[in-house]
Structure formats: C-alpha cells, structure tokens
Amino acid sequence: MSIQFQGGVFKLETRSTSYHIKITDQAYLMHLYYGAKIGDADVSCLFPRAERSFSPNPAGYPGRDFSLDTLPQEYSGSGAGDFRLSSLAAGHGAVDLHYVRHRIVGGKPALAGLPSCCAAPGGVETLELELEDPVSGLCVRLLYGVYEADDFFTRSAVIVNRGTAPLTLHRAMSFCLDLPAEPWQLLGLPGAWARERQPERQPLRHGVQGFGSKRGASSHQHNPFFALCAPHTTEHSGPAYGFGLVYSGSYACLVEQDQFDTVRCVMGIQPEGFSWSLGPGEAFYTPEAVLAFSRQGLNGMSQIFHRAVRTHLCRGPWAHRRRPILVNNWEATYFDFDEQKLLALARRAAELGVELLVVDDGWFVGRSSDTSSLGDWSEDPAKLPRGLAGLAEALAETGLALGLWIEPEMVSPASELYRRHPDWCLHQPGRPATTGRDQLVLDLSRKDVRDHVWQQIDSLLQKAPISYLKWDMNRHLTEVGSALLPPERQGEAAHRYMLGVYELMERLFKHYPQVLVENCSGGGGRFDLGMLHYSPQLWASDDTDALERAKIQYGTSYCYPLSCMGCHVSAVPNHQTGRVTSLKARGDTALWGQLGYEMDLALLTEEEKAQVRRQCEFYKRFAPVLHAGAFYRLPLPGAPGQLAWGVLSADQRQIFVFHMAPAAQANAPVRLLKLPFAAPGLRYRETSSGCCFQGTTLRYAGIALPPHPGDCVTTLLHFQAQ
Ligand code: GLA
Numbered sequence: 044m045s046i047q048f049q050g051g052v053f054k055l056e057t058r059s060t061s062y063h064i065k066i067t068d069q070a071y072l073m074h075l076y077y078g079a080k081i082g083d084a085d086v087s088c089l090f091p092r093a094e095r096s097f098s099p100n101p102a103g104y105p106g107r108d109f110s111l112d113t114l115p116q117e118y119s120g121s122g123a124g125d126f127r128l129s130s131l132a133a134g135h136g137a138v139d140l141h142y143v144r145h146r147i148v149g150g151k152p153a154l155a156g157l158p159s160c161c162a163a164p165g166g167v168e169t170l171e172l173e174l175e176d177p178v179s180g181l182c183v184r185l186l187y188g189v190y191e192a193d194d195f196f197t198r199s200a201v202i203v204n205r206g207t208a209p210l211t212l213h214r215a216m217s218f219c220l221d222l223p224a225e226p227w228q229l230l231g232l233p234g235a236w237a238r239e240r241q242p243e244r245q246p247l248r249h250g251v252q253g254f255g256s257k258r259g260a261s262s263h264q265h266n267p268f269f270a271l272c273a274p275h276t277t278e279h280s281g282p283a284y285g286f287g288l289v290y291s292g293s294y295a296c297l298v299e300q301d302q303f304d305t306v307r308c309v310m311g312i313q314p315e316g317f318s319w320s321l322g323p324g325e326a327f328y329t330p331e332a333v334l335a336f337s338r339q340g341l342n343g344m345s346q347i348f349h350r351a352v353r354t355h356l357c358r359g360p361w362a363h364r365r366r367p368i369l370v371n372n373w374e375a376t377y378f379d380f381d382e383q384k385l386l387a388l389a390r391r392a393a394e395l396g397v398e399l400l401v402v403d404d405g406w407f408v409g410r411s412s413d414t415s416s417l418g419d420w421s422e423d424p425a426k427l428p429r430g431l432a433g434l435a436e437a438l439a440e441t442g443l444a445l446g447l448w449i450e451p452e453m454v455s456p457a458s459e460l461y462r463r464h465p466d467w468c469l470h471q472p473g474r475p476a477t478t479g480r481d482q483l484v485l486d487l488s489r490k491d492v493r494d495h496v497w498q499q500i501d502s503l504l505q506k507a508p509i510s511y512l513k514w515d516m517n518r519h520l521t522e523v524g525s526a527l528l529p530p531e532r533q534g535e536a537a538h539r540y541m542l543g544v545y546e547l548m549e550r551l552f553k554h555y556p557q558v559l560v561e562n563c564s565g566g567g568g569r570f571d572l573g574m575l576h577y578s579p580q581l582w583a584s585d586d587t588d589a590l591e592r593a594k595i596q597y598g599t600s601y602c603y604p605l606s607c608m609g610c611h612v613s614a615v616p617n618h619q620t621g622r623v624t625s626l627k628a629r630g631d632t633a634l635w636g637q638l639g640y641e642m643d644l645a646l647l648t649e650e651e652k653a654q655v656r657r658q659c660e661f662y663k664r665f666a667p668v669l670h671a672g673a674f675y676r677l678p679l680p681g682a683p684g685q686l687a688w689g690v691l692s693a694d695q696r697q698i699f700v701f702h703m704a705p706a707a708q709a710n711a712p713v714r715l716l717k718l719p720f721a722a723p724g725l726r727y728r729e730t731s732s733g734c735c736f737q738g739t740t741l742r743y744a745g746i747a748l749p750p751h752p753g754d755c756v757t758t759l760l761h762f763q764a765q
Contacts, residue, residue, distance in 0.1 A: 045191040046147045046170050052085060053145070053170060055187060057194045060336045062187070064117055064172070069101055069109070070141040072117040072172060072185075074221045078282065079338050089223075090115070095303075099124040101139075111139075113303065115221035118174065118185055118200060121214075128251065128299045128309045131202065132214040133181055133321075140174040140183055147171075151188045151197075156542045158289050158576030159331040160188060160197050160355040167191075180206025180323075188331075193350050197289075199331040204321040211531075212319040216295075216311030217288060217329040224304030226274055230341070231296075232266035232598050237586035237619050239263050239567040240598035246274070247300045255295035255313050259484070259520025259537050260564055261571040267294050268572075268602040271308070276340055278676045279719055283337050283344040286310055287602050289356070290330035291573035292541035293317075316523070318534030333572065341601065342675045349604035349674060356572060357579040357607070359556045365667050366559060366580060368396060368659055369446060369511065369639040373403035374587075374613050376643075378411050381426045386437055391644040393441045395652055396659030399511055400438055401446035401639075406431075409458070413517075414481040417453040418460030420499045431507035439508075446511030446559075447503065451496045452544060453482045453517065467492050469536065471524035479518030487543030488525045488536055497550055504555055514548075514578065516564040548577035561609050561637075570599065575607055580637045582609040587641065588617035589628040590755045593686050593703045596635060597676060600688065606670035608636030612658070614643065624755040626651050628703070630658040631757035635669065635688075635701060638662045665761070668692045669699055675720055682714050695722040696764035698741070704751040715745035727762035735765065 047054045052075065055062040063075035065087055076086050098112035101124060111125035121129035122137030131138050151162040151169045160167075170187040182205045188197035198218035204210050227247050231254055232240040254269075256262040267288040275281050286308065288294055293313035300306050311329050319327050333351055337343030353362070370392040372380055389400045408423045409416035422430045429437070435445040454461050454468055456478070461468070468483040470476050476483055486492050503509065525536045551560065560578035562569060566585035574581055581603075584595045587610075596608055610633040615623040626647075633639070640655070647655065669690050677687040677700075689700040698721060721727065721741035728735045729746075736746070741762070749758055 045168050045189040048145070048147070050085070052087070053172075054083065055170060055189050055196065056080065057189060057191050057196070059194055059338070062196060066142045067114070069104060071111070071114060072140075072142050072174060074115040074117050077220065077222070077284075077334075078336055115305065116219060117172070118183055118219050119307070119309070120176065127301050127307050128219070128297050129214060130200070130216040130219040130309050130311075131181070131183065131212070132314075133210050133212045134179060136179060138176050138179065138181060140176055143173045143175045143182075145170065145172045152186070154199060154328045154331055155326075156545060157328055157330050158356070158545060158573045159199070160190070160289070160333065160351060161358065175205065179210060180204060181210060190351070190355065193354060194335065194347050195351050196334045197331050198334060200329045202321065202327045202329070204323055204325055207323055209323065210321045212321060212327060213317070214314040215319065215327055215329050216309040217332045218310060218334070220308045220334070222271070222284075222306045222308070224306075227271045227306055228274060228276070229298055230270040230272060230601070232268055232601060234263050234266070234598070236263045236565055236568065237584055238591070239570065239584050239595050240266050240601075241594065242598045242601060247298060247306060249300050249302075251297055251299045253295065253297035256293050257313055257315055259293055259523060259540065260516065260569050261291050261294065261573070262519070263566065263568040266570065266602070267296065267310075269296055269298075270341060270344060270601065271298075271306070272341065278342045278678050279340045281338070281340050283341045285335045285344040285348055285602065287333045287348060287572050288330055289333065289572040289576065290541070291544070291569050291571050293537055312538060316534060316537065319538070320532050320535070330573070345601050345676075346673050348602050352572065352575055352604050353606055353671075356575050358576065359552060359579070361559045361579050365663070366637045367398035367444060367511070368662055369399040369401050370397045370644065371401040371403055371611065371639055371641045373448075374618055374641040378405040380405065382428060382434055382437070385434065386441065388644060389438055389441045389443045392640065393443050395644065395655045396663070397443065397640060399444040399446050401448060401511060401513055402434070403448040403513070404450075404515075406447070415455045415457035417450055417455040417482050418458040418485070420449065420503060431503065431509065435507045435509070444510040445507060446513065447509050448513040448515060449500065449503070450515040450517060451500060451547070452485055452487060454485050455482050457481075466526045469520060469523050469525065469540065471522045471533070474522050477521040479521070482518055484518065484520055484540075486525050486540070487547065488539030489527055489543070493543050493547050497547060500551060501554070504558065509558065511559045511561065512551075513561050513563055513582070516569060545573070545577070552577055563609075567595070567599070570603070572602075575603075580607050580609050583636065586619045587611050587613040587629070587633075588620040588622050589624040589632045589757065590622065590703065590705050591620060593632045593701075596632070597686050597688065600674055600676060604670065605635050605674060605690070606637070609639065610634075610636030611639040611641040612655075613641045614646070622755070626654050628755050628757040630654065631701060631759045632703070634658060634662055634759070638666070665699070668697055672697075672699075673720065677716060677718070679714060679716065685714070687716055689718055689720065691720045695725065698727060698762040700746075700758070700760040700762075702748055702758040704748075704756045706754050707752060711750065714748045716748055717745035718742060722764070725764040727764050730761045730763055736762070
C-alpha cells in the first residue's frame with residue numbers, strides 16, 4: 044500500500060520518497076512533508092503553533108496561534124487570511140477550503156480531455172481529497188497519483204460547483220506545494236526560438252518570482268518545468284525537487300518566499316486572461332503535474348522524469364520501438380522541390396542507411412513560400428504530379444517510407460479555406476487580427492472546425508501510406524476569442540483551444556496508432572509533457588548547429604528523456620548560426636536523440652558518405668540501449684563551455700559518453716572526466732581504442748579527454764563490460 048491514512052495523517056510513499064498531509068482540528072489540509080523517505084514518523088511537531096502579528100485567525104478559532112497565513116497547505120484558497128499565492132480564485136468572494144472526505148483508489152482516473160500519466164504498467168494508487176468552501180459551494184477534488192515503483196507523484200485538482208448559482212473561476216492551479224524555510228535555488232529552462240531550454244539557476248529571494256507563457260503554447264521562451272534544489276546540490280548529489288506540467292498551453296509557474304522564508308510553489312493554467320464559468324454541478328479539470336524528488340542531485344531527479352515520460356506518458360506502438368532514421372527535405376530544398384528532387388534525395392539517403400523521407404512544408408497547392416495556403420491540404424500537382432500516393436509508391440522502391448509535414452492548427456489569409464470560412468480563426472469582434480508568419484490560428488475550440496481539420500488529416504492518411512507525421516505550429520495566439528462563445532465566456536477560449544488540439548491529437552492517436560507523430564512548433568516551442576502524451580518525439584529546435592544543439596539537448600535533459608528529442612544532422616555553414624562544424628560533431632550530437640538528416644546528401648564527399656553510413660549503423664545498433672539507459676549530465680568544473688554527458692545501459696554493461704569542446708585552446712590542460720555511474724565490479728573496454736578500465740577507475744579517477752585541436756570538437760566513447 045503506497046497510501047495510508049492514520050490519525051488524521053495521509054502518508055504517501057514511493058520507492059524513496061514520502062509525502063505527508065494532515066487534517067487539522069479546523070479541517071484544513073496541512074502539508075507536513077515531501078522529501079526523502081521518512082517512514083511512519085509523525086512530523087506534526089515540526090510546526091509549533093505561534094502567534095504572528097498581522098497573520099489573522101480563522102473565524103471561530105479560539106486562539107491567535109493558528110493562521111492560514113503561516114499554515115503549510117495542500118491547496119491554498121484566497122481572501123480568507125492567507126496572503127501568499129492562492130491556488131484558486133472564484134467569483135468576487137473569498138475561497139476558504141475545508142477537508143470533507145477522501146477516497147483511496149487503485150489505478151488512476153483519467154482527466155477529462157487532458158493528457159496525463161497512464162496507470163499501467165507498474166501500478167499506481169490515487170488519493171482523492173475533497174475540500175469544500177461551505178459558503179460558495181465550490182468543491183475541490185485534489186488528486187495524488189502515487190507511482191511507487193517509479194518514484195514520482197502526479198497532482199491535479201478538479202473544481203466542482205456544488206452550489207446552486209453559476210460561479211466564475213479566475214484562477215485554478217494544478218497544485219500547490221509549501222516547503223520549509225531553506226535557502227532553495229530555482230532552476231528553470233528559459234530560451235528563445237532556436238535557443239530553447241538554456242538552464243538558469245538562481246537563489247530564491249523574498250516575494251513572488253516565476254515564469255510562464257501567455258502565448259497559447261508552452262513556448263520556446265519558458266519551458267513548463269522547474270526544479271528547486273539546495274545551494275550544495277550538484278548533478279550527482281543533494282536534494283532536488285522537479286515539477287513538470289503536463290500541459291501545452293499558456294501556463295504559470297510561481298514561487299513565493301514569504302516573511303518566514305518558507306516557500307510556496309503553484310503551477311497551472313496561466314491565470315492572466317483566464318476565466319471559466321462553472322454552472323451548478325459542473326466540473327473543471329486542471330492539467331496534471333509530475334512531482335519528483337531525489338537526493339541524488341539533479342541527475343537523480345531527471346532520471347525519475349525520464350522514466351515517467353518513457354513508461355507512463357508516451358503511449359502507443361512507437362513509445363518503446365526504435366524509430367526510423369529520417370531525411371527531411373526542409374533545409375535541403377526549402378520550398379523549391381518536386382517529386383524528382385525528393386526521389387533523388389531519397390535514393391541517396393537509402394544508400395546511406397536512412398529509412399524514411401519526410402516531405403516538409405511546401406507540398407500542398409499554392410504553397411511556394413510561407414505566405415499562403417495553410418488550410419488547403421491537397422497536393423500541389425506541379426510538385427507531386429502523382430500525388431502523395433504516387434510518391435509513396437516510388438519511395439517504396441528506394442526502400443524508404445513516407446513522412447509528411449502538416450500544420451493543421453493554422454490558416455493563411457491567402458487560402459481557399461480562409462476565403463470560405465473567415466470566422467473559423469480565433470478573433471475578437473471589431474479587432475483586426477494580428478498575423479504571425481502571415482498566418483492565423485484556427486479556432487479549434489469549435490467542434491465544426493475540428494471536424495473539418497480531422498477530415499483533412501484523415502483523408503491524407505487514407506490516400507497514401509504515410510507512416511510519420513510532423514505536426515507543426517508556427518505562431519502564437521493573439522486576439523484569443525471564439526465566435527461561438529458568449530462575451531462573458533471569452534476567457535475560456537485559450538484553454539478550450541488547447542483542449543481542442545488535444546481532442547484532435549487523440550483522434551489521430553486512436554485512429555492511426557501506427558503512424559509515428561513528431562510534434563514541432565517552430566522547433567521546440569511546444570516541447571512539453573502534454574505533447575508527449577500524443578507523440579513520443581518532439582522536434583527539439585530549429586537550431587541544428589552542433590554546438591548550440593548540444594547545449595539545447597543538455598538543457599532539455601533536465602526534464603525530458605533522449606528518446607523524445609528529434610535531432611538532425613544538417614548542412615554547413617549552419618543555416619541558423621553560420622558556423623561550420625565537422626560532420627562528426629554534428630553526427631555525434633544528433634546520435635543522442637532520434638536521428639535524422641536535413642541536408643542535400645548529394646553534396647557529401649565519399650568519405651562523408653561513409654561517415655553517415657557509420658552514424659546510421661551506430662544509431663540502429665545502439666539507440667534502443669541509449670534511450671532505455673540512465674542519463675547523466677557530467678559537469679566539468681574548470682572547463683567552462685565544455686559539455687559532457689553519459690548513459691549507463693539498463694544492464695550496466697555499456698557506457699556511452701559525449702564530450703563537446705566548443706573552442707580550441709592552445710597548450711590545453713588535460714581534463715579528467717569521471718563517470719560516477721560506472722559499475723565498480725565491472726571491467727570495461729572502450730570499443731574504439733581498445734583500452735580497458737576498471738569500473739572503479741572510471742568512477743573515481745576518470746578518463747583523460749583526448750586533445751581537441753580546433754573548435755567544436757566532439758568525442759563519442761562507448762565502453763563495453765568484459
Ligand atoms: C517550422 C519547423 C521547421 C520547418 C518549417 C516549415 O519552422 O520547425 O522544421 O518544418 O516550420 O515551414
């Protein structure tokens with residue numbers, strides 16, 4: 044039993060963590076503890092009551108030593124004496140939540156219309172805690188999924204209107220977590236287009252700090268993940284909490300250090316611009332969040348997320364299958380292609396070991412630049428005279444499968460679809476629509492619009508044997524309004540849009556589970572746990588420059604496993620940075636995710652072709668081992684800018700190491716890279732040099748990194764236990 048209830052205290056346990064919650068005498072839900080396993084101990088005594096000036100006492104409480112303002116809570120209300128971050132705000136009055144009942148259930152209830160971690164395999168139990176605001180009739184059902192074996196929790200809140208009058212929610216966060224006064228540091232993954240997920244760590248200060256997105260997508264700018272750790276936490280040791288939101292729309296992550304240095308985190312749908320009208324009896328589901336804690340530092344925390352994603356979030360036949368090596372024509376041709384060019388690319392790719400051709404943007408009628416035609420999803424006869432079916436047939440002769448790019452959420456003003464249905468895009472009456480990349484966003488909160496889009500996707504998948512779909516999204520949401528919602532419900536449009544996207548993606552998953560879907564949003568603009576429920580891989584970034592990409596993949600690894608990162612080798616000079624790097628560096632970097640090529644392979648020399656062949660062979664042989672292993676970031680103190688990481692295979696018998704030296708250094712010192720995860724009792728042979736090492740040597744002494752003349756030099760090592 045991973046959930047126990049004794050003496051008014053709920054004790055939730057995973058393999059190495061405990062989470063304790065107490066029902067107070069006043070029926071408030073008090074957060075007692077979350078961290079390393081503490082067994083059965085009652086830790087209520089850690090919270091002595093004290094009178095605090097300007098911290099008010101709940102109505103009817105006989106003393107002055109109890110206040111919501113100082114009580115660590117499971118889900119904070121608003122306007123009733125707790126002046127810290129609120130989790131829930133509704134109507135114009137206070138929200139004061141009291142425990143009413145609970146249920147412990149085997150398995151895990153699905154969250155209506157939202158992505159969430161699945162129940163199987165490995166087993167999960169759920170604690171449902173019901174709270175109520177007796178005045179308004181607002182009821183909150185807090186859900187705690189306890190993944191005992193995989194060591195993580197999920198949390199979400201279902202808000203139900205049990206009153207007799209409609210209520211408007213203004214804020215409905217997924218979870219609230221209060222942590223004791225310690226000098227926590229906050230690690231987030233800010234970025235930008237082509238510079239996604241660059242880790243940033245800073246000490247918390249008093250007051251509210253945080254980040255989020257108001258873009259209608261989780262965004263390139265801030266990823267919906269953060270970690271809290273101690274100042275002494277390293278990659279390998281020390282406490283680290285990680286929090287990831289399983290959501291792809293606008294969100295907020297807020298952390299407040301209060302007057303007594305305690306810390307409250309709340310995370311969920313972005314409250315700014317959000318409202319939701321809840322009629323009597325209706326329920327609102329907040330997105331799920333994944334919570335992980337490790338004493339093995341940030342790597343320990345990341346590994347829990349990696350397992351959670353691989354085992355419980357990704358679904359379908361592709362979740363654990365080796366994915367095909369693809370060649371994508373985007374950077375090879377941009378819009379300038381036809382069937383002949385595609386087939387020539389495919390033939391060359393097939394010779395090198397590539398397995399699938401992705402026809403990127405530009406295959407549909409009228410699309411010769413990014414200014415038109417989104418929404419008109421039928422083949423351009425000038426480019427594909429035999430259509431997608433004919434192309435697939437010709438491709439099959441080369442041995443390659445067909446993949447297709449599509450951007451189903453969008454419409455170009457210059458399109459047949461827009462001419463027929465101008466009201467189908469998100470818009471606000473009387474306001475001119477802001478464009479982004481010359482396109483508008485379809486109002487996917489509407490079922491009729493979704494049905495139309497589905498029909499388009501369905502007919503494409505019916506007419507040709509498409510085995511891979513790249514689902515793109517190339518602008519953010521503005522003038523977010525829906526023609527079908529009344530004025531007082533327009534605050535629902537952004538979340539309803541997201542629910543609409545999920546509903547479409549679920550249709551795709553249910554009808555075509557065998558189609559491998561890769562989500563993309565101008566690179567990694569919707570690289571989040573929500574998307575991973577519908578597609579097991581996400582295009583990590585439009586930046587494929589080896590050096591920049593290694594940084595992006597390093598940052599991405601804090602929350603996301605290698606198996607979900609789409610990684611391509613592209614041409615040089617790189618189209619985003621202009622940098623020239625070796626084919627080896629580009630390959631060594633891309634080999635850690637789902638490998639692809641995005642370049643004109645005809646321009647390769649014979650020697651380079653041989654190198655690509657070797658990369659493909661390495662990927663086919665080792666990707667399954669790499670992706671199922673335990674991933675470690677390997678910091679190299681004293682060598683700024685250098686990056687290293689490694690993977691220990693599930694059976695501990697293989698070790699893979701990556702190192703990137705960004706800039707040449709004259710007369711450079713010798714750096715030793717320690718592999719603290721090597722199995723001490725094993726002897727490993729590095730397969731390219733033939734050198735043998737004891738596991739203890741790799742752990743405690745390390746390996747000498749080879750000299751690296753030149754810029755952006757990578758080393759890829761593979762150790763095999765003897
Ligand atoms: C986005 C994607 C690219 C490419 C283009 C096509 O930017 O990230 O990979 O598909 O769209 O327009």
